[in-house]
Amino acid sequence: MSDTDPEDRPDHNAAPVLPLPGLVWAMLLALAGTEAAFWAAAQGLIGGPAGTGWRLIAVERFGFAAAVQTWMIDSRQFPPEHMLRYLSYPLVHAGALHALLSMAFIAALGKSTAASHGQGALAVLLVVPGALGAAVFGLLTSGQGWLLGATPAVLALVGAWGWTQWQDPRKPHRATLGLIGGFLIARLAFGLLIEPTDIWIADLTAFALGAAMAPALAPGAARRALHRLRQR
Structure with a gap:
């Protein structure tokens, strides 16, 4: 007989792929597909001689630039191809490592957010704070x-x-704040010391909006708000 603890034995019935919400998989596949296309083009597998410039072309067509927003405000013209930039820039990364880091965090945090708030709220959090962060x-x-x-x-x-961790009485609030604070300080330091532009502004704006929107998107929030209005 084996002395192996049953809890240490591999679960042969476990799913072969990490169980993630469908929306998270869709986001990961979009990012992975984009990077795969850039890699294949850079290797000369697709796109011909012009393929080596696909990433740069994508940046110019789908990335967000403050100068473009300034032009739209000054000219009072808001063409769809420029408005699309608020939604499309997250799909184009500066390089493969940049994309892989985004994918890793989206997989972990997306699963947690979908579990606590639902996939509808997750969709809002993936789109709205980033778009408003770009505007700021x-x-x-x-x-x-x-x-x-x-x-x-x-x-x-x-x-x-x-916000979700803070609402859970079983979670140590000091540890949660310390973890988030350390993450934000590291992000701000990286932005100030290494990045050539002020893109950390968009990051911190999106963080603040995510924390502010979480209570409104929590399950039952609309019902509770309606109940308060009726009581008044």
């Missing part, structure tokens, strides 16, 4: 450089996760 970045930055990648969406999920 466009208003406050000097107008140089591009805003790329899903980091603002990740920070929005961090904010929502932090």
